[in-house]
Amino acid sequence: MRKIDSIYVIILAVLVGCSSPKESSNRSGSSYDSRIDSLMALMTLEEKVGQLNLPAAGDINTGLAKSTGIVSRIKEGKVGGLFNIRTAEKIRQAQKVAVEETRLGIPLIFGMDVIHGYKTLFPIPLGMSCVWDMDLVEKSARLAASEATADGIAWTFSPMVDVSRDPRWGRISEGSGEDTYLGSQIAAAMVRGYQGDDLTANNTMMACVKHYALYGAAEAGRDYNTVDMSHIRMYNEYFPPYKAAVDAGVGSVMASFNEVDGVPATGSKWLMTEVLRNQWGFDGFVVTDYTGINEMIDHGIGDTLAVAARALDAGIDMDMVSDALLNQTKKAIEKGLVTEAQVDAACRRILEAKFKLGLFDDPYKYCDLERAKTEIFTESNRQVARDIAAESIVLLKNEKGVLPLKKSGKIALIGPMANNIENMAGTWSVAGDFEKSISIIEGLKNAVGENASIQYARGCNVVPDADLESRISIFGKPTNRDERSEEALLAEALKVAKSSDVVVAIIGEASESTGESSSMSNIEIPENQRKMMEDLMKTGKPVVAVILSGRPLAIRWEAENLPTLVNVFFAGSEAGDAIADVLFGDVNPSGKLSATFPQNVGQVPIYYNHKNTGRPLPEGKWFQKFRSNYLDIPNEPVYPFGYGLSYSSFDYSNLTISSPKLTGDQTLKVSVDVTNSGDVAGKEVVQLYIRDVVGSVTRPVKELKGFEKVLINGGETKTVSFEITPEDLKFYNSDLEFVWEPGEFEIMVGTNSRDVLSTSMHWNK
Incomplete structure (x- = not known):
């Protein structure tokens, strides 16, 4: 360890000698002002700009001994925070460089996409929203914060609160569905869960509401695409969940990729300053999404210098990955495109966040190796995740009362995801330990013990197209494609089904069928899975269809032809046990849909709180000429918002x-x-x-x-x-x-x- 120089000793004395951290927790400015003033008076322009830079951790994940690029930049004061680095030991190493080997010893802030849990994984956000219980939502965020902070992470890029009415959009899985009111309640609950009432505590973390704004309304449901809507719609339907997070005290906001009013959100001064700060009173900091500043070049806003200046002038405080602010800000000031006062304002907000988290008082507060050993993926946390997962499951249909199942006899378990442990958690489960997750076959076996026989067959692949399946599993959650023919897989499944008393068929999507850059133009159950279901029904055995999905699927055929439908979304690390709890009646299902399930993709966008036209279809009518309807299908969805059955009536x-x-x-x-x-x-x-x-x-x-x-x-x-x-x-x-x-x-x-x-x-x- 290098000897701490005299200027750092002076700064440390100034910073520690003011108000106690508990006193100033969750309050912007005020009690931090004098401490920040003292520090910023010693900072060069380059060091201030360095605080605005948020690179990915990159090679730090392989250990500091092999790291050159990131470590040298930290030493030069060119890094304000890092993301995608985890474990208390690695974060302590990086923090040590920042605190003990830089001129001013300013601590780093460490962030990660802790979206629906850390090691203990809860249902994907779309599934979580189906619990309709804000205490459980808040509890899930509280446990996620406890685990993540035990592993060194102080900042999460969550909650994602984008309202979406288009299930083609892959990232609908990361949000709370179509409704403004429900989404706002969940946004506030998540912020409360992550941040608690004392951000200086070592088991709370700063939340980051995203993606501001309107990201869920991308045209054609295609990720990163253009968004264009009226201001009255923004304020009434799409803005409220972001504002709810702000009102709940969220510490940071992430800019979205899309444009708003013809300007990329990352460069929109109206969004970042007029609405967010002036109208809503937000006093935290704003971070871009991954390379968001540089992406404005392809939007057609200007070159690197122009977009960097545009972002800083708009009110962006921290630049994720692109290095645009780091490399262009000084030149932008010299050309009069931005001012040093704007740099000061952004730097101050980053420093305030670090003070609020107590990092200046103890830079290593999140690096307690003992916590990491005892507080992550505990049995109690896993039980909570199992309970919440069971409450998120939505019973769509239970004709003739096939469910709950008996824990006896022979049960056929069929489907390409029925014995796939890696795909239970769903998208954005970056810290998950999938080897310890509970698969569906394991969950059913745990439930029945020696009292029943579980007979398994794959039945088919996730999709018939091998190239499509490879694109789905590109992030390393294998679908374990079977190279046998679809006919051979189906024949095996039918043999198992005929020798069983009841069939549980797992159909739907793989976990990475949704998420970022996972939009789909066809949201129906794949044709090979539908063929499998048709033939299983012909066996005459009772069939229970369990649907895995990260979006509302167009399941008109399934709703009309299958006697029993259960939508489980992706239920997290305890998925298998939670699904078994519901199928066997140990838990009475109570989930309710937070998004409408359409008849087919032609109805999209479809949502319950639509406007009337001047020619509405009369109630009870299927079709009437010169009214607002389709020739080929009814206006009504397959399953409406808020829908969900129970074993009770x-x-x-x-x-x-x-x-x-x-x-x-x-x-x-x-x-x-x-x-x-x-x-x-x-x-x-x-x-x-x-x-x-x-x-x-x-x-x-x-x-x-x-x-x-x-x-x-x-x-x-x-x-x-x-x-x-x-x-x-x-x-x-x-x-x-x-x-x-x-x-x-x-x-x-x-x-x-x-x-x-x-x-x-x-x-x-």
Whole structure:
């Protein structure tokens, strides 16, 4: 270790000698100002710009002894943080270089895509959103933070809160579905879970809400593609989840790849400064996505110098990977494109984040090797993940009550993902230990023990096209393609099915069929899997279809022809056990869809809270000429938003409101009786929707405004109540004023967005 020079001793004394870290936790500026002022007074322009640079860790993953590029840049003060490096030992090595071998000893911030868990993996975010339980959502983020920080990581690039109504888009798997309200609730819960109430604690981490903004509305569902929409739609439908994260105190924001109003988001001053900082009051820092600044060149905004200046002027504080700010900022200042004051502002925000995390007081606080040994992938964490995974599973169909299965007899398990351990976790599970995950075959065997026989056959490959399958598994989660013919695979499966009492068929996608750069134009079950299901049905055996997916699939044929459908998305490291828990009835399914399942891709985009046209299709009609409909299919989806069955039956009755007329700031009380008419206790998500019947601008046919997940015993009736205030009625009008307007409102409560009881009332100013 090199001897710490005198200037570092001076800085350390200045930085430590002010307010306690606990005192200043989660507060921007104020108590950090004097400490940051003292440090920045000693920094050169180059050192300030260095704080804005976020390279990937690269060769540090092989050990510092073999690292040259990144380490030398850290020593030169050209790195503010690193990402994609993990383990407390490696992070300690890198931090030691920053703190003990640089002129000013400024600690690094270490980030990673901890998207749905760290080592203990929870359902993919789309699956997680189907639990409709914010305590569980927050708990999953809390455990993810605890594990990641035990391995040195202080910053996660999560939550991803992009609203998406297009299941062709691969990254729909990373978000919370189609709804603004549900997505906003989840965004806030995730931020609370990651950040806790004290960022200086060694088991909390800084969250980064992404992708700001509108990324989920890419044209044609093609990743990185253009986004173009009105401001009124932005504010009412797509902005709220980002704002909810900001209101929850999120520490950082990531810019999106797409353009907004003809300007790439990374260079949009309107987005990054006017909306985010001036309108919403965000006081954290903004980081680009991977090479986001340089990508503006291909967008057609200018050369490297121009786009670097554009990003800094817009309000970008940290540059992920592209090195554009590092290499171009000084020249941009000399040419008058940006000012040193803008560099100072960005540098200050990065330093503030490091103070909030307590890194100046203890740069090695996240590098406790003992924590890493005892707090990661624990049995208790895995049990929580299993419980949450089971709650995320959505029962779509259970004709003739085939489910729950008996733990006896011979059970045929068939499908290309049924015995694939690597694909259980889903996309963006970068730290997962897949060898310790639970496959579906293992989960079923764990459940039945010696009481039943599990007979396995592959049945088919994931897709018939070998080239497509190789593109799907490009990130190293093998689909284990079988080189036998599809006919041979099917024959083997039919032999197993005929000798069994019941068939469990695992169909759908591989985990990397969705995620970044995994858009699909065809979102139906592949033809070879459908052929397998047709032939399995012909055996006369009861067939349970379990669908793995990272998106809403177009499953019209399956819904019409298969007796039992269970959608499990990708349920995480404990997937196999969680799926078995539901199939055998140890857990009564309670998941509800957070995105609409279309009839076919031609209906896309499809979502429940659409607007009426001037020629709406009359209720109950399949088709009517000169109305808004298709010639070949109904307007209705296969399964609507909020849909999900149970082994219990829930009946809704006695919808009441406190008054048919209210004025001003009065509160409307809504209640409904929900009866479990079955014998088994179950959880039901009671959903409240509102329609603003007449507005100064057109309003959706309904909007989710509340929900409650309740446990109801067999034969029991519970009264579920909601309160609505004028705040719940607000929307952005054509002048982008956030207002509510008097008039008639339809109040709807039900088990999903389609099946509701309704009443109406009038609200005056």
